[in-house]
Each structure stands twice: as C-alpha cells, then as structure tokens.
Amino acid sequence: MRKFSFLLVLTLVASIFLAACYGGDNGSDDAGSDDAGSDDAGSETAGQELRVMESSAIPVMDTIMASDTVSFTTMNNVMEGLYRINADQQEVPALAEGEPEVSEDGKVYTFKIREDAVWSNGDPVTANDFVYAWQRALDPDSGSSYGPYLMEGKIAGASEVFNDGADPSTLGAKAIDEKTLEVTLVKPISYFNSLMAFPTFFPQNQAFVEEQGEDYATSADTILYNGPFVLENWDGSTDGEWVYAKNEDYWDADNVALDKITFNEVKDSQTAVNAYESGEADITTKLSSELVPQYEGDENMVSWLEPTVFWIKMNQTNEALQNENIRRALAMAIDKQSLTDNIFNNGSIPANYAVPKEFVQHPETGADFREANGDMLTYNVEEAQKFWQQGLEELGVDSLELRYLGGDSEAAKTSDEFIKDQLETNLEGLTITLESVPFSVRLERDTALDYDLQMAGWGPDYLDPISFSDLWITDGGNNNMAYSSEEYDRLLKEAETTYANDPVKRWETLQEAERVLLEEDAAIVPIYQRQSNILVNENVNDFTYHFVGPEYSFYPISMGE
Amino acid sequence: MGKYVLQRIFYMALTLFIVISLTFFLMQLIPGSPFSTAAKLSDSQLAIMNAKYGLDQPLPVQYAMYMGNVLQGDLGVSFQFSNTPVTELIAGRIGPSLSLGLQAMIFGTIFGILLGIIAALRQNTWLDYGSTFVAVLGKSIPSFVFAAMLQYIIGVQLGWLPVAFWRGFEYSILPTIALSIFPISIAARFMRTEMIDVLGSDYITLAKAKGASGYEIAFKHAMRNALIPVVTVLGPLTVSLITGSLVVERVFAIPGLGEQFVTSINVLDYSVIMGTTILFASLFIFTVFVVDILYSIIDPRIRLSGGNN
Numbered sequence: 107m108r109k110f111s112f113l114l115v116l117t118l119v120a121s122i123f124l125a126a127c128y129g130g131d132n133g134s135d136d137a138g139s140d141d142a143g144s145d146d147a148g149s150e151t152a153g154q155e156l157r158v159m160e161s162s163a164i165p166v167m168d169t170i171m172a173s174d175t176v177s178f179t180t181m182n183n184v185m186e187g188l189y190r191i192n193a194d195q196q197e198v199p200a201l202a203e204g205e206p207e208v209s210e211d212g213k214v215y216t217f218k219i220r221e222d223a224v225w226s227n228g229d230p231v232t233a234n235d236f237v238y239a240w241q242r243a244l245d246p247d248s249g250s251s252y253g254p255y256l257m258e259g260k261i262a263g264a265s266e267v268f269n270d271g272a273d274p275s276t277l278g279a280k281a282i283d284e285k286t287l288e289v290t291l292v293k294p295i296s297y298f299n300s301l302m303a304f305p306t307f308f309p310q311n312q313a314f315v316e317e318q319g320e321d322y323a324t325s326a327d328t329i330l331y332n333g334p335f336v337l338e339n340w341d342g343s344t345d346g347e348w349v350y351a352k353n354e355d356y357w358d359a360d361n362v363a364l365d366k367i368t369f370n371e372v373k374d375s376q377t378a379v380n381a382y383e384s385g386e387a388d389i390t391t392k393l394s395s396e397l398v399p400q401y402e403g404d405e406n407m408v409s410w411l412e413p414t415v416f417w418i419k420m421n422q423t424n425e426a427l428q429n430e431n432i433r434r435a436l437a438m439a440i441d442k443q444s445l446t447d448n449i450f451n452n453g454s455i456p457a458n459y460a461v462p463k464e465f466v467q468h469p470e471t472g473a474d475f476r477e478a479n480g481d482m483l484t485y486n487v488e489e490a491q492k493f494w495q496q497g498l499e500e501l502g503v504d505s506l507e508l509r510y511l512g513g514d515s516e517a518a519k520t521s522d523e524f525i526k527d528q529l530e531t532n533l534e535g536l537t538i539t540l541e542s543v544p545f546s547v548r549l550e551r552d553t554a555l556d557y558d559l560q561m562a563g564w565g566p567d568y569l570d571p572i573s574f575s576d577l578w579i580t581d582g583g584n585n586n587m588a589y590s591s592e593e594y595d596r597l598l599k600e601a602e603t604t605y606a607n608d609p610v611k612r613w614e615t616l617q618e619a620e621r622v623l624l625e626e627d628a629a630i631v632p633i634y635q636r637q638s639n640i641l642v643n644e645n646v647n648d649f650t651y652h653f654v655g656p657e658y659s660f661y662p663i664s665m666g667e
Numbered sequence: 668m669g670k671y672v673l674q675r676i677f678y679m680a681l682t683l684f685i686v687i688s689l690t691f692f693l694m695q696l697i698p699g700s701p702f703s704t705a706a707k708l709s710d711s712q713l714a715i716m717n718a719k720y721g722l723d724q725p726l727p728v729q730y731a732m733y734m735g736n737v738l739q740g741d742l743g744v745s746f747q748f749s750n751t752p753v754t755e756l757i758a759g760r761i762g763p764s765l766s767l768g769l770q771a772m773i774f775g776t777i778f779g780i781l782l783g784i785i786a787a788l789r790q791n792t793w794l795d796y797g798s799t800f801v802a803v804l805g806k807s808i809p810s811f812v813f814a815a816m817l818q819y820i821i822g823v824q825l826g827w828l829p830v831a832f833w834r835g836f837e838y839s840i841l842p843t844i845a846l847s848i849f850p851i852s853i854a855a856r857f858m859r860t861e862m863i864d865v866l867g868s869d870y871i872t873l874a875k876a877k878g879a880s881g882y883e884i885a886f887k888h889a890m891r892n893a894l895i896p897v898v899t900v901l902g903p904l905t906v907s908l909i910t911g912s913l914v915v916e917r918v919f920a921i922p923g924l925g926e927q928f929v930t931s932i933n934v935l936d937y938s939v940i941m942g943t944t945i946l947f948a949s950l951f952i953f954t955v956f957v958v959d960i961l962y963s964i965i966d967p968r969i970r971l972s973g974g975n976n
Binding site: 159163165166171174251252324341342343344347370371374380384544545546547567 | 698759
C-alpha cells in the first residue's frame with residue numbers, strides 16, 4: 107500500500123497547487139466564473155450583455171504603440187478621438203465639438219473639444235492631451251511605429267521631430283487654449299478628419315501617463331478611458347479573457363445600450379463555431395474558408411467585402427518582367443473566378459483592379475471608385491497567349507523561368523499552386539518555381555527585391571484611394587518592384603498638390619492613375635478582394651464592422667429579440 | 668550522494684548555457700524582421716527602431732549583452748507586445764499550461780498504470796485486449812482529432828461540459844482528458860510489460876508459496892519493481908505535456924504558453940523565443956535530474972555516487 111499512499115499524497119499536493127492556479131486566473135472575475143459554468147449560461151444574455159470571441163489577446167493598450175487590429179478595436183471602444191467612424195463608415199465628430207475650422211489653403215485645422223468630454227478619473231479631456239500623445243508617438247524612445255508611419259509627411263514638423271531630433275514643441279499640433287487644438291499639415295489632406303478616428307491620434311492624459319510610468323496601460327487599472335466603455339477586467343497582454351463595462355461618464359452614454367461585454371481569445375475557427383453553436387458566445391471570430399459553405403444562406407452569417415486586395419507583384423529588375431507584353435500576358439492568364447469559386451469558396455471576389463470595391467465613394471455623386479474605371483486586365487487566355495508570344499520574340503527566347511514568392515500557410519500554398527498551374531498551362535514555355543516562406547521572410551525579400559513574382563496584399567489604414575495609389579510611385583516605400591512611370595508619378599503629384607483642395611478633380615486624377623498602372627503598364631496582376639464572414643447571434647442588433655484600423659464598434663449594439 | 672548532486676548541478680548549468688547559446692545563434696539565422704509593421708516603415712524609421720532595440724549591434728555584442736542580462740534575471744522585452752517584459756509574458760501564460768499538463772499527467776499515469784496492471788493480471792483475456800486497444804488508440808490518434816471529437820460530442824452534442832475557454836475546474840475536464848490519452852497509453856504499455864516480467868520472477872513465486880493474497884502480491888510486491896521503467900519516462904513526459912499542449916490549448920481556447928511560443932517564432936519575437944526556450948530547457952533538465960534521484964528511492968539496488976563508478 108505504500109505506493110498508493112505515495113500517489114495519493116502526490117495527487118493531494120498537486121490538487122492544492124492546481125487550485126492555486128485557477129485561483130490566480132479567476133480571482134479577478136469571480137462574478138463571471140460562478141455562474142458561467144452552469145447550464146443556464148445562455149439565458150444570462152437576456153440582459154444587455156454580449157459575449158464576443160477575438161482572434162488574439164489584446165497586445166497593447168497604449169494608443170501610440172498599437173499596430174494590430176485587436177488593439178485598435180479595443181481602443182476604439184474604450185477610448186475616443188476627435189472623430190469616430192459610424193455604422194455607415196462615415197466619420198462623425200466625437201470629441202470634436204462639430205466640424206473643425208479649416209484654413210483657406212486647407213493646411214490648418216482648428217478643432218474645438220467637447221466641454222462634456224471627461225476621462226474616467228474625472229479630468230476633462232483637453233487640447234494638451236492630444237499634443238502630448240502625438241509628441242510621445244514621435245519620440246524615438248517610445249518605439250512607436252504607427253506614430254511616424256501615420257504622421258510623417260502629413261503633420262508639419264513630424265519628420266523633423268522623429269528623424270532629426272527637433273524639439274517636440276515644433277510639431278504642428280498646438281493647444282491654443284484648454285479646449286482648442288490647432289493642427290498644421292504639410293499639405294492639404296482631404297481625408298484628415300477620418301484619420302482623426304484612428305487610435306494613434308487619440309489623446310492621452312499627460313499627468314496620468316507620467317504618474318504610471320512603466321506601468322502605464324499594462325492592466326485595466328493603469329489606463330484612463332474616455333470612450334463608450336471601460337475595461338473592467340484586463341490583466342495585461344497575456345490575458346485570454348477581458349471584460350468591458352459601460353462608461354457612465356461618457357458624454358453620449360444615453361445612446362449606449364450594452365452594460366457588459368465579455369471577450370475571449372479563440373485561435374481556432376472551428377472552436378469559435380462550436381462555442382457559438384453551444385450558446386457560449388454570441389459573435390465568432392472570422393470564419394476560415396472551409397467553414398463558410400456550411401453557413402451559406404444562414405441569416406446569422408454576416409459577410410462583408412474587406413478593402414483588402416491581393417495581387418502578384420512583378421519585379422522589374424528582372425529583364426523579362428521589364429517587357430510589358432510579358433507582364434500583360436501573365437496578368438491575363440489566370441482564371442481568378444475559378445480561384446475564388448473553387449479554391450477559396452468564401453465569398454472573396456476576383457479583382458480586376460488595384461483600388462478595392464465598396465471602399466471609397468465619389469466626393470459628390472457617391473459613386474463607387476470602381477464605377478468609372480471598371481474592370482482591367484481581365485482573364486483572357488487567347489489575348490494572353492498573343493502577348494506572351496510577342497513578348498518572348500522581343501526577348502529573343504522561347505522559354506522563361508520565374509520564381510514565385512508566396513506565403514507558407516496551407517491556404518496560401520493551395521492558391522499559389524493553382525496560380526502556378528494556370529500560368530504554366532496557359533503560357534507555353536513558362537516554368538514557375540514556388541517558394542513558400544513565412545511572412546517576415548517575404549517582407550525582407552520584398553525589400554531586397556529578391557523575387558520575380560510575389561503574392562502580396564494590402565489593407566488600407568485610412569478611407570481614401572491614396573492609401574492604395576501611394577504604393578506605386580517611383581521609389582515609394584512599398585513599391586519594391588522597380589516600377590517607375592513618369593506619367594503615374596505626375597498624376598499622383600497633381601492629385602496631392604494641384605488638386606489637393608479640389609476633391610472631384612483629385613478623385614478623377616487618382617482614377618486615371620489606376621488606369622495607367624493597370625491598363626497601360628500592366629504593372630501588377632490583381633488577383634482577388636477578400637471577404638470576411640462571421641456568425642452573429644440573432645439577438646444581437648446593429649452589429650457594426652469597419653474597413654480600416656479598428657474592426658468593430660460595440661456602442662450601437664443592443665441585445666433583444 | 669552530495670558529490671553526485673554537485674556534479675550534476677554543474678552539468679545542468681553547462682547544458683543550459685549551451686542550449687541558450689545555440690538557440691541565440693540559430694535564431695539569428697532565420698531571415699526576416701521582427702517588426703510586424705516593417706512593410707509600412709521607411710528605411711530611416713526602421714533604422715531608428717533597430718537602434719532602439721540594439722539590433723544594429725554586431726552579433727557577438729548582442730550575444731554578450733543578452734547573456735549579461737540573463738545572468739541578472741532580465742529576459743528582455745517583447746516586440747509584438749510593445750515592450751512587455753518577457754518574464755511577465757511567461758508568468759501570465761504559464762498557469763493554464765502548468766495545471767493542464769500536471770492534471771493530464773496525474774490522471775493519465777494513475778489511469779494508465781491501473782490499466783497496465785489489470786492487463787498483466789488478466790493476461791490474454793478481453794480485459795487485456797481492451798486495455799491494449801485503448802493504449803494503441805491513444806498512441807495513434809493525433810491529439811487534435813481526439814480533442815476535436817471530445818469537444819464536439821461531449822461539449823456541443825451532449826452539452827455535458829463547456830466547449831471552450833478557461834474559467835474553472837469544469838472547463839479543464841475535457842482538455843485534461845484529451846491531453847492525458849498519450850500518458851495513459853505510455854504508462855499502460857510499460858506497466859503491462861514490466862508487470863508480466865516481474866510476476867514471473869522467483870520472489871513472486873515465493874510470496875505465493877507463503878500464502879500471500881493475489882491483491883497483496885500485485886500491489887505490494889510486483890508493482891513497486893514494475894514502476895521503475897515507468898518513472899523513467901514520467902519526467903520527460905511531464906515536461907512534454909506542459910510544453911506541448913499547443914494543440915489542445917488551441918482547440919479549447921486556453922490562454923497557455925504553447926500558442927504564444929509558436930507565434931513568437933513566426934513573428935521573430937527574439938526575446939520571447941529565447942525566454943520560453945530557457946524555461947522549457949530548464950524544466951526538462953531539472954526533471955531528468957529529479958527522476959535520477961527518484962530511482963534511488965524506489966529501487967534500493969541503485970546507488971548514486973560520484974563519477975568514479
């Protein structure tokens with residue numbers, strides 16, 4: 107029996123230890139854990155309580171440091187900037203009291219800040235809170251990447267402060283008085299107000315941030331909130347479960363219905379669906395491709411086209427790819443419809459364009475960006491073969507070998523195989539070598555121009571076509587394929603300077619630029635535009651998603667039949 | 668014994684040092700940038716970021732700096748979690764992995780040992796075949812299939828237990844079962860073979876002749892000796908259960924270390940990779956040491972002494 111008592115003791119010791127482990131996890135949300143396990147967990151949602159699954163824990167809650175969707179989404183719901191994107195994807199004044207005054211040349215914005223905007227410690231939100239946060243975002247010691255990314259070339263002095271160590275006070279953001287913020291831009295920016303809805307531009311309470319020091323934004327208690335909700339329970343970036351509570355001090359609290367939102371990190375799409383089906387959560391993470399067909403036609407599946415476009419970049423340091431006919435042949439030889447229908451089968455659509463569909467609308471008529479330009483470089487095997495032969499003749503060869511750089515996920519490999527097969531079948535004499543590499547490696551080889559063809563994608567950070575057009579200017583930071591067109595550069599420059607204060611002309615110029623890029627130069631091979639699909643319980647009303655930065659807004663949501 | 672322990676501690680430290688150094692240099696061979704926003708940053712912005720994190724220094728300098736910091740207990744800060752100290756990242760996630768791993772270990776070995784003993788005592792009966800079947804199943808079904816099946820049948824279809832998340836003991840039952848199927852099969856196989864071996868030995872025949880009951884023979888005389896090979900595999904098995912619960916953590920949405928470790932490798936979060944490797948290596952080295960000590964307690968025939976033997 108001695109051995110058994112040994113095991114018994116071991117079990118006892120271990121269970122005491124284990125109890126301690128759970129204790130640590132649960133200590134802070136004892137209310138939730140008591141009833142969460144019981145069978146009537148589902149009926150709890152009768153109140154204004156929502157349960158959401160997220161694809162990752164919250165990495166960061168310091169607004170200037172964030173660079174990922176889950177952080178941006180959380181900030182968008184527990185904090186607020188001058189503007190907010192509403193359910194119709196339009197920017198509406200939030201902390202700003204009405205529209206700003208804009209100077210004649212479009213370079214100076216004067217914002218009035220709402221009198222009733224307060225932080226969760228009772229302090230009023232002031233103009234200095236913005237100035238402080240923006241200066242902090244540009245301090246190289248902070249290590250912010252979105253700060254310099256979004257501010258350089260836009261806000262006056264940003265580049266000098268970040269790169270040359272200029273005095274932070276030279277930044278073009280000044281507190282005229284407690285409630286007046288004056289922002290000076292490098293050039294007129296027509297989408298500047300919508301940019302103000304981006305969390306990197308949110309205010310921070312200087313006294314609080316400095317008081318917290320290293321601990322700032324590391325847990326729910328070390329953050330100040332000024333949005334529709336507050337984080338009631340969050341133990342830091344490793345916490346897999348976090349809770350929002352309604353912010354009663356929010357200036358628009360009367361229009362916020364939900365009292366409590368519980369979030370859980372769920373990495374696996376099937377797990378999310380199982381938890382949703384068994385009534386343990388109301389909103390799933392994005393469904394992976396293979397799950398979408400199961401819910402085809404289900405009214406609880408919410409789908410929307412993301413403004414994220416995938417294309418094949420053609421590296422023009424390769425002599426063969428300098429040939430326009432070769433590029434055009436490659437661009438027209440892939441049956442994209444078959445790719446989206448048979449390989450993805452998740453509602454993603456073929457892209458015959460560089461600026462996505464259902465993303466931005468004409469400043470006056472409201473027509474989609476796509477309406478004027480329509481489809482370009484559409485699939486046409488015969489045409490493609492003609493260009494291919496012509497190109498080969500011009501090069502004086504009868505076969506070509508190209509390296510194709512793609513992602514290393516299963517989904518990426520499958521679609522890359524399909525594209526390779528399409529190209530090799532349709533273009534005689536072409537051999538494609540697939541190179542499947544992790545994301546970080548692909549980025550590095552992109553920068554080094556170490557590829558021939560590369561499957562890449564782009565999701566924008568602000569609601570303006572320039573977030574796409576900008577990519578292809580000569581030596582642009584993301585060009586990385588040696589594409590250079592005087593005509594394209596000229597059009598972009600015109601749009602940014604000559605027509606900076608003429609939205610319609612600017613719009614048309616950017617459409618013309620896209621036409622040059624695709625129709626004249628066949629510079630990239632557009633492949634598809636991605637669709638998002640998630641399951642939302644029918645009791646959730648007014649579920650709201652967004653296209654750029656933060657992904658969801660929870661303040662419009664209410665629960666009920 | 669004292670000399671032996673001292674010697675072992677020296678070798679343990681040496682092993683750890685080699686593991687850290689190798690990982691450090693191997694990791695630098697992986698191409699790519701640790702900044703997820705690299706695509707959006709200009710060259711000068713990237714240069715400033717690299718300088719901030721000391722990535723612009725030559726490799727030997729980075730190595731010396733890192734080793735110096737590790738000796739002072741500083742494992743650095745994470746890139747993906749905006750400067751969160753690595754020790755905090757690990758501390759915040761190790762709880763679920765640890766309790767899940769230990770629960771699976773305890774449940775799995777007790778159940779597996781019993782299964783093995785029963786199989787040995789009732790050799791070539793349906794009990795024996797049944798337990799062998801369970802053991803083979805546990806070894807051959809991949810854990811993600813088993814975990815997904817448990818989740819779907821018991822969680823979704825029958826609704827007996829929570830489908831996912833980590834909020835208390837009942838949430839840990841399904842993942843524990845899913846994770847313990849492997850130790851069950853290992854323990855059962857080892858136990859059965861050893862028991863059969865031991866039951867055929869002379870001293871068991873003697874015990875029988877002296878009139879000891881079957882129960883007494885099995886548990887008092889045979890089990891103790893049969894346990895030795897099982898103990899050998901228990902140590903490394905425990906570590907692999909704690910560190911290798913990635914799949915089960917993923918299926919049941921448990922915020923453990925596994926997922927974090929894999930993500931950190933994919934995004935080249937250097938200090939998190941290093942920190943987690945150090946932790947896993949130390950756990951492993953330490954358990955092997957404990958197992959060696961346990962031998963001498965379980966089996967008096969084994970005596971530990973210094974390197975002269």
